[in-house]
Amino acid sequence: MNIKWPKALISVLTIVFFTGTLWGCGTKNVDANTGSAEKADLSISTWAGADELKQMQVIVDKLNENATAYKLTIQSIPAEYNIKIQTMISAKQAPDLMWLSQEYIPMYATLGAIEDITSRAANDSNVNLSNYFDGPLDTAKYKGKLYGLPWISGPVVMYYNEAILKAAGVDFPDGNWTWDDFRVAAKKTTISIKGDGTIDQWGTVIAGWPPIQTWIWAYGGETIDKDGKIQIDSPESIKGLVMLDNILNVDKVSPSKEQAQNIGDADLFKSGKIAMYFGGVGDDLEKQINGKFKVGMAEIPQGIKKTTFSWIASTVISSRTKNKDAAYKALVDMTNATFQWKVVPPVKDGFDMVVKNMPEKAYGIDVIKKSAEYARGFNNQEKEAEIDNAIWEQIYSPLISNTKTPEAAAKDAAAKIKTIIGQ
Numbered sequence: 001m002n003i004k005w006p007k008a009l010i011s012v013l014t015i016v017f018f019t020g021t022l023w024g025c026g027t028k029n030v031d032a033n034t035g036s037a038e039k040a041d042l043s044i045s046t047w048a049g050a051d052e053l054k055q056m057q058v059i060v061d062k063l064n065e066n067a068t069a070y071k072l073t074i075q076s077i078p079a080e081y082n083i084k085i086q087t088m089i090s091a092k093q094a095p096d097l098m099w100l101s102q103e104y105i106p107m108y109a110t111l112g113a114i115e116d117i118t119s120r121a122a123n124d125s126n127v128n129l130s131n132y133f134d135g136p137l138d139t140a141k142y143k144g145k146l147y148g149l150p151w152i153s154g155p156v157v158m159y160y161n162e163a164i165l166k167a168a169g170v171d172f173p174d175g176n177w178t179w180d181d182f183r184v185a186a187k188k189t190t191i192s193i194k195g196d197g198t199i200d201q202w203g204t205v206i207a208g209w210p211p212i213q214t215w216i217w218a219y220g221g222e223t224i225d226k227d228g229k230i231q232i233d234s235p236e237s238i239k240g241l242v243m244l245d246n247i248l249n250v251d252k253v254s255p256s257k258e259q260a261q262n263i264g265d266a267d268l269f270k271s272g273k274i275a276m277y278f279g280g281v282g283d284d285l286e287k288q289i290n291g292k293f294k295v296g297m298a299e300i301p302q303g304i305k306k307t308t309f310s311w312i313a314s315t316v317i318s319s320r321t322k323n324k325d326a327a328y329k330a331l332v333d334m335t336n337a338t339f340q341w342k343v344v345p346p347v348k349d350g351f352d353m354v355v356k357n358m359p360e361k362a363y364g365i366d367v368i369k370k371s372a373e374y375a376r377g378f379n380n381q382e383k384e385a386e387i388d389n390a391i392w393e394q395i396y397s398p399l400i401s402n403t404k405t406p407e408a409a410a411k412d413a414a415a416k417i418k419t420i421i422g423q
Helices: 050-066 081-090 102-111 118-122 134-139 162-167 179-188 213-218 235-250 257-263 265-270 285-289 324-338 352-357 359-374 384-401 406-421
Strands: 027-030 037-046 070-076 097-101 148-161 202-204 274-280 295-298 308-317
Touching (some): 050 324, 081 097, 097 324, 102 384, 134 148, 148 359, 162 295, 179 274, 213 235, 213 308, 265 274, 265 285, 295 359
Parallel strands (some): 202 274
Antiparallel strands (some): 148 295
């Protein structure tokens, strides 16, 4: 998951929404002679492309073969997905079912663009809500209502280069490292390999990823709490920001912003120049490194508690679909089938599929299990994309560039977020 979070965010388009009677995307044909209903034709949008799309098509073909209520057609949008989905919704051409990453659900729920499935899911024997981890399921909810079913949850873990740690005399992380322990190890592994005084090996790389909440949450802070109250300038949040600032600007154990951007975070790690790298459990680092060095995996360091960000996505139903019963049935079937495909499923009994689908992850399965238990997403808001951009502009980027103190950055971010959400 080599993503610089702010760059992954898409600016929210101005959506001119509809009024009056909702009309749908899918159709359900009725035989004029017999009066019997045929399968509802439904579309499902995805950002999957290339090999991933082929894998998804196999799943959809099998579902269509067995389904009596629907026939699914994949609508692939591999580029600018969120922008195109917003445009389609505005034009009243939304797919019947849609993949959404976690930050978009509150906005679409508020606009009435996606179906509330709370009652259906609670009374459906094919949906086991108690089997979901709380973190992923919370991202599919807004104001107490459920709007989709999560199908993936990719916790951030810490990959490490065993050879670099051994050479520096650093014991491998055991799952109980604090951020202070991390600082010690990172300083020991930030060195000049050539011996000319120029640093060419670093303890870590932090240039916009992982999300800044990694440190805020670790010390009991929040950006915005579940009640919508701004907490980014609280003492707890600032303590987390101070820790990040120490790593970046006191210890100086990460390449410069320019070096990281020019080469790429993951590529720096894969080239053997980084001791410890924060990536998603589904990253295919092991395959790409291909034996050049041995990779280890550990839970990320902790502050006053264990916590980690997870990349989470759900499938939702368009409120414009004409075939809500069939669309809901397809949603459940597709979600349950996806659990057998995607790493890591957001459910407690899905870990046997991790090793089956990605056998190279077998060495880290215990770390993946533990991380999944406490992994979480944001307390997403209606204007989450704008909020996250403000956090990047007012805090993350200035800390990376060492142009603000953590306290000043938090104050500026809080003021900006207040204008965004109208507090």
